[in-house]
Amino acid sequence: MxxxxxxxxxxxxxxxxxxxxxxxxxxxxxxxxxxxxxxxxxxxxxxxxxxxxxxxxxxxxxxxxxxxxxxxxxxxxxxxxxxxxxxxxxxxxxxxxxxxxxxPALAAVLDRAVYHVEVDGDALPGMLPAGAVERFLAQEKIEVTRRGKRRDIRPGLLDLSVMSRDGGLALRLELKTGGAINVRPEEAAEAFFRSAGLAVDAADMRITRAELHWGGPPRP
Amino acid sequence: MDKQLERILRQVQKPGRYVGGEWNAVRKDWHDAAIRMAFAFPDVYEVGMSHLGLQILYGIVNGRDDALLERVFAPWPDMEKQMRQAGLPLFSLESRRPVRDFDIVGFTLQYELTYTNILNMLDLAGIPLRAAERAGGGYPLVVAGGPCAFNPEPLADFIDAFVIGEGEEVLHELLDAYLAMRRRGAERREMLLHLAGIEGIYVPVFYRVEYNGKGMVQSVVPVEEGVPRQVRKRTVADLDGAFFPTRPLVPVINPVHDRAMLEVQRGCTRGCRFCQAGMIYRPVREKEPNTLLRQAGEILRSTGWNELSLSSLSTTDYSQVRPLIQELTAQYSPLGINVSLPSLRVDAFSVGLAREVQKVRRSSLTFAPEAGTQRLRDVINKGVTESDLLEAVAAAFAGGWQAVKLYFMIGLPTETDDDLAGIADLARRVLDVGRSQFGAGRRLKVTVSASSFVPKPHTPFQWEPQDTLDELRRKQAYLRRRLRGRGLVFNWHDPESSFLEAVLSRGDRRLAAAIESAWRRGCRFDGWSELFAPAKWREAFAACGIDPGAYAYRRYAYEDTLPWDHISAGVSKEYLVREHRRAMRGQTTPDCREGRCPGCGLCTMLEVKPRLVGGGKIAPVQDML
Structure with a gap:
């Protein structure tokens, strides 16, 4: 068919x-x-x-x-x-x-996703400290709690960068998805803000999944 | 979307309840509409979106060039909390406008246990609760309709105008009158007085209620010229030609009923004596098969649903039901679309129909014998015999169903423990039928559900008391003991909500204080067992000096004035008295479809006729007064 x-x-x-x-x-x-x-x-x-x-x-x-x-x-x-x-x-x-x-089915070959996380200026308690991104990515382990269990999301965090600082903050996150390692965008973003010393409420994060990637063709 | 709302929606369960944007939703320009109405459903989105009346009124008002209708549902407590914290007023789904900005807010009264939600929605909208407090200030006109409007009194202080009966025609008259009066610059009271002159509209402020020494209603009389002594229900004479929504809203988040609804007829003349719907939706009016086939095609094309439910109070009574189902399945089965029947009459014919339609999906079949013995079934005029039931279940088991659900009521007038024992016996006999058919090896399941009888206005049992809570609990325990064993499941729920339902359904205007007090104590969604707070209701009644038992447990005399006597459902009180007397003697009364007019008085009073398609016989009207 x-x-x-x-x-x-x-x-x-x-x-x-x-x-x-x-x-x-x-x-x-x-x-x-x-x-x-x-x-x-x-x-x-x-x-x-x-x-x-x-x-x-x-x-x-x-x-x-x-x-x-x-x-x-x-x-x-x-x-x-x-x-x-x-x-x-x-x-x-x-x-x-x-x-x-x-x-093969998409779900079987899906590998990573790109998310955008936006926070408005009025929901940010302060400026993002210089070097925060580098320090965050330099960690060997990034522990988060999901359903009461501690887990390390560092292996699934492929990249994080600041896309924009206009009127707030926009992050670009590239995360492993599908398969064995699956990182949720909100937990990665929360871990980042925590490590940067910024108390940002999850309700203030506007999250978009911008891209999905898998190994090999075809894709439109 | 507004940032504040977006932030709130990230923090609630099922945010899809509050955003609209469904297929077939109508977005009209706010400024182009001369009259703007909000349809307020006092329950959660998934329940309200399964309601046919909403779809009908949505289509009717939005079909007018000069009007728009937008929806609003009761926010679930998590959403209410967020809205109150943020100071966000209740808003409509379509344009996200504050409900306060509409000209008319229309509540639908489907069940009594939504009354606190009505108060909560008014409060969240920033609209004063009581009609008297809305006299100035340019507040929307607050109207209400639906089955509970047949005893509007408990809500009389909160609602400006009630619509009694079917809304298709009177809603147009209401909107036209509103527009005409506004053009004339009429004050609110003048507007209401004008509305009170429309047949089927009840404006409580124009009636004075007097009470007698026994604490009962003595009289309800109009206090203004031109206001009718008794408000008669509205009935659509030509249901076949009436508007029917063939482009209904298709909810995105899973509603209670996720299917297309096709109303095949309205009204039921079986005359079960406990059933309010059977009285207030008379007479029976069947739609033409050709109309139904056309509407079915339009609905399915415009929605993409894979199931078409033939809805009505008793669809298997529709005279052309078999040919209709055969034609529908022939057309739509190949497209993977199922036809479904919402309820089955207790007989083999109905099971045969169910077999025809359920070629694809197998679930359990449900029958409602309502009472456990022939004596009690005769008392309630449920024209079902034990052999009807056993034949029906035999046909069901033969058709491949292995699970049967049986619905009963407990606490019915004249009920004794023998009738309860009859429920258990009947359930076992049903199980035996299955075992003899399948042998002992198969997994058969007979589920018995027992709800508690609630005496309802405008029925032959309106004078009857409800069983006390203790007695209902004792009866449930009795059944629980007798319905143990392999293959039997017994379902019941706490009778406290049935008690409150009885109080509110037979109540008068004095209950307003208790409803408001219960709401102030935090009562919401009283029909949801996880949120129902009977202790708060008890406190509310006590604080207002009201004995709720006086409403639920009172036995009225025929000559007493009932709190809803100034509302007419079309059937005469003489008929209800006669039916009550026959019930007490255990005499049944045949359906008027079967050729004998029981003289309910409706046809003569409302100048509407029952209507059967394909030359079905209807009894000549008898004037038995």
Missing amino acids: PRYRICYSKTGPARYISHLDLVRELERAMRRAGLPVAFSGGFNPHPRFSFAAPLPVGVEGLAEFVDVEMTHPVTPRELAGRLNEALPPGLAVREVVEVPAGT
């Missing part, structure tokens, strides 16, 4: 859609668009969707990915056009490519 890789964005009100709700909304959107989605067999058929990585509720995604199987071929252009007309505000298809049979 033909398989298509859809790159989409999830912003605005759609960022509050949970992953499970997104799966249901995408199924309905495909029906509204009249697209021939393939379903699994059995008593409770599921649409054959395969997502790269669930996005946490509240986090915007600029270039998310899902593979979709169809019962018969459609052109990527038509798929994108028809689906876009059936998606609610905040969900938008950016690009579609057909992927050959046998391509």
Whole structure:
């Protein structure tokens, strides 16, 4: 069955859609668009969707990915056009490519993600000290607590840099994702602010997933 | 999006409840609308979005060029806390405008245990709770409708105007009248007086309630010229031609019912004596199969849902139900779309229908015999026999279902322990039917759910007392003991919320103080067991000097004035008395679909007719007065 890789964005009100709700909304959107989605067999058929990585509720995604199987071929252009007309505000298809049979599932090959974390000036208790980023990255271990357990996120922290200081602070985080090591953007950002001596409330962090990366082609 | 709101939404569970943006949501220009109405559902988003009435009114008002309707739901306590901390007023989902800025705020009254949420929403909106405090200041007009408006009295101090009955037509009249009066520069009182002249609108400020020496309502009389002594419910005569939402909102966050709803008929004439819906939605009006097929296609295309629910009070009673289901499954089954029936009549015919529609999914089947013995089923006029039930479950087991749910009520008038024993016996017989069919090896499950009877206004049991809390708990314990064993599951819940429901559903205006006091003590979402706080309610009643038991446990006499007597559901009091007497004698009354008019008085009074499609027989109206 033909398989298509859809790159989409999830912003605005759609960022509050949970992953499970997104799966249901995408199924309905495909029906509204009249697209021939393939379903699994059995008593409770599921649409054959395969997502790269669930996005946490509240986090915007600029270039998310899902593979979709169809019962018969459609052109990527038509798929994108028809689906876009059936998606609610905040969900938008950016690009579609057909992927050959046998391509591994996105979730299996997903490797890293780039996040942007923005904090407004009025939520920052002070200036970011000089050298804070270098000192943070120079650590051999960065311990965070997740569900009561201490864990070291340093191996999963690939890069951190300051993107902008205009009217606040914008960080770029590159994190391992999928597979064995999975670092959450908010825990990496919190650890950074802690090490920089800035008390920033998690409620003041606006997080966006800007990129997803995996090993090898194809990608739109 | 506003930064303050964004910050709040990062700190609450299910922020999707508060952002809107669903498929088929309507965004109209605020400044282009002459009249702006907020539809306020006093429960959480997922519940409200499963409500057909919301979809109907949303389509009706937004279909007008001069009006807009936006939604607002009760914020969950975590959201309320954040809003109060930030000073963020209650806002609508579509334009995120403060509810205070709308011309009209309309609450829907689906169940009594949402009343504290209404007060909470008014307070969060910055609108004074009591109608009297809203006289000046340009506050929105606060209106309310829905089934609980049939006894509006407990909320009479908080609501400016109630809409009694079906809203499709009267809502237009209400909006038109509002616009006309505003153009004329009318004061609020003048506006309300004008509204009170519209059939089906009840404006409580124009009625004086007097109480007698026994602490009961003596009379409710109008105090102004032109205000009707009794407010009659509104009924849509031509349901087939009435507006039906074929482009309904499709909630993104998982609602209670995640499916398309197609209303096949309205009203039910079975005449179960405990059932308020069966009385207040009369007469029965069926829609034409062709209308339904057309609407089904439109809804499914416009929403993408994979399930179509044929909704009504008793869908298996729809005269063309089988051909309708056959046609729908023929059209939509190949597209992976299921047809579903919300409830099943207790008979083999219904199970046959369920088999036809449930080709794909297998869950349990639910039946509601309501009472455990034939004697008590006759008292409540539930036209179901034991053999009906056993045939139905045999058909269910034969159809492959291995789980059956049985709904009963406890605390029904005249109930004795024999009737309770009957519930347990019936459940075991159902299990036996399954075992004889499958042998002992299969995993069968019979779930018995027992809710507590609540006497409801406008029913033949409106005069009856509710069982005391102790008695209901004793009955639950009795059933618990008898429903032990392999394959049996017994579900019940604390009767305290049923007690409060009885108090509020049979209450009068004096309850306003207690509702407000309970809200001030922190009562919210009283219908949610995890948030229900009966101790706070007890404190509230005590603080107001009100004995709630006097409302729940009172047995009214036929000649007593009932607090809701000035509201007419169309059925005559004589009919209700006659039905109550028949109940006490254990006599059943047939459905008027079956060719004998029981003389409920509705057809003569409202000048509407029952309507069956395909030439079904309806009894000629009898005037039995």
